[in-house]
Amino acid sequence: MSCLNCCKTAEVESPSYREALAESAKRRMSRGYITFKSLAAAVSLKTGSSKHRQINEQIKKYGEVKNDIKVFTYNQIAEATENFNSDNLLGEGGFGSVYKGYICDQHVAMKQLNRQGAQGTREFYAEVLMLSLVKHPNLVQLVGYCTEDEHRVLVYEYMAKGSLENHLLDLGEGKKPLDWHTRMKIAEGAARGLEYLHSSADPPVIYRDFKSSNILLDEDFNAKLSDFGLAKIAPNGQGTITSRVMGTFGYCAPEYASGGQLTTKSDVYSFGVVFLEIITGRRVIDTTRDIEEQNLIEWAQPLLKDKKQFSLIADPLLNGQFPAKGLFQALAVAAMCLQEDPEKRPDMDDVVTALAILSATKTDEKDGAGEAVKTGGHVESFRAAESFNKEEQRG
Numbered sequence: 001m002s003c004l005n006c007c008k009t010a011e012v013e014s015p016s017y018r019e020a021l022a023e024s025a026k027r028r029m030s031r032g033y034i035t036f037k038s039l040a041a042a043v044s045l046k047t048g049s050s051k052h053r054q055i056n057e058q059i060k061k062y063g064e065v066k067n068d069i070k071v072f073t074y075n076q077i078a079e080a081t082e083n084f085n086s087d088n089l090l091g092e093g094g095f096g097s098v099y100k101g102y103i104c105d106q107h108v109a110m111k112q113l114n115r116q117g118a119q120g121t122r123e124f125y126a127e128v129l130m131l132s133l134v135k136h137p138n139l140v141q142l143v144g145y146c147t148e149d150e151h152r153v154l155v156y157e158y159m160a161k162g163s164l165e166n167h168l169l170d171l172g173e174g175k176k177p178l179d180w181h182t183r184m185k186i187a188e189g190a191a192r193g194l195e196y197l198h199s200s201a202d203p204p205v206i207y208r209d210f211k212s213s214n215i216l217l218d219e220d221f222n223a224k225l226s227d228f229g230l231a232k233i234a235p236n237g238q239g240t241i242t243s244r245v246m247g248t249f250g251y252c253a254p255e256y257a258s259g260g261q262l263t264t265k266s267d268v269y270s271f272g273v274v275f276l277e278i279i280t281g282r283r284v285i286d287t288t289r290d291i292e293e294q295n296l297i298e299w300a301q302p303l304l305k306d307k308k309q310f311s312l313i314a315d316p317l318l319n320g321q322f323p324a325k326g327l328f329q330a331l332a333v334a335a336m337c338l339q340e341d342p343e344k345r346p347d348m349d350d351v352v353t354a355l356a357i358l359s360a361t362k363t364d365e366k367d368g369a370g371e372a373v374k375t376g377g378h379v380e381s382f383r384a385a386e387s388f389n390k391e392e393q394r395g
């Protein structure tokens with residue numbers, strides 16, 4: 001099927017009009033943050049092509065449209081998934097079922113909203129909006145969407161290896177566990193996705209739902225963040241949003257979970273949680289374990305204070321195959337991200353610098369990570385790791 005015949009592409013308005021809209025959005029952002037309620041409200045009453053025009057107009061108010069997002073009919077979606085054949089079911093989430101499909105000469109994943117109500121609709125439009133405004137190799141790409149009648153379907157690029165959760169925490173029988181190097185590579189990719197959202201995206205974005213099931217993996221285990229339904233446009237500078245607590249229990253930063261205080265540092269905390277899951281192979285909340293081991297952060301805290309216990313933290317499925325200093329540095333990065341005080345947590349660009357060094361170290365270079373850190377002593381992010389080291393030696 002020819003792509004040109006089957007898909008409509010979002011229309012583009014004149015640059016001057018777009019600039020004026022972007023300026024007005026920036027002015028509103030400087031007074032606070034923008035919610036997606038206006039977008040959802042504006043489009044939910046419209047039908048057909050006027051709805052798509054309305055979506056595009058709303059999107060352009062927030063910034064430059066970076067992706068060529070297509071509009072599909074429900075017939076095209078049904079055909080691409082062989083009528084939502086159960087053989088094509090990739091997984092189920094809170095939003096709905098995800099099916100593998102083939103459309104416009106590419107494999108895709110199609111997510112069908114099966115929830116009623118305003119929250120589902122808001123998340124649907126938020127996802128379309130966000131994924132129109134951002135573009136980065138570590139963010140999953142939205143190919144298109146369908147809003148025909150009551151149907152709401154999002155169409156993404158297909159990620160052949162599924163989610164990090166599938167490979168780390170829900171490892172099926174006979175499935176090979178991830179090796180150390182691949183774990184560090186995935187952590188680095190996911191960190192780069194967050195770094196882009198916080199520092200390079202225009203407008204900047206707080207992701208708000210960083211967890212292992214939202215990190216998808218391509219054929220070569222490159223990581224891409226998915227699910228932007230809860231994401232928020234960050235206020236200018238280092239501002240804080242007071243927001244209704246959404247996210248997923250266990251991954252939320254303490255100041256956000258208890259007081260709804262949301263900043264880019266809330267994402268940094270969630271990154272720390274996932275990174276600890278990557279190192280330990282343990283789920284952040286696991287009610288199948290003994291009571292004192294059910295909460296990963298509480299379980300790890302005392303172990304993180306004693307270097308002799310470090311090897312107990314590493315995932316047993318690694319079989320001891322990791323560089324000792326690499327493990328130490330990885331735990332230092334996780335500990336920095338998990339600090340109670342959001343101000344003390346590093347920025348994601350520091351985390352990326354640290355992880356680039358860790359992922360460049362091969363498992364058989366026993367103490368390679370330590371060497372890399374020494375030679376890169378100027379690297380800002382490792383200053384905190386070094387002080388963590390000294391603290392730990394004193395204790």
Ligand SMILES: Nc1ncnc2c1ncn2[C@@H]1O[C@H](COP(=O)(O)OP(=O)(O)OP(=O)(O)O)[C@@H](O)[C@H]1O
Nearest residue numbers: 090091092093094095098109156158159162163213
């Ligand atoms: N683009 C994609 N390519 C391949 N598989 C995907 C893709 N998107 C989602 N999946 C699969 O579908 C599953 C369900 O994804 P979904 O995002 O709906 O739910 P979830 O992340 O498990 O939970 P939540 O609703 O809390 O986000 C994923 O775990 C993954 O295995």
Ligand SMILES: [Mg+2]
Nearest residue numbers: 093213214227
């Ligand atoms: Mg998800």
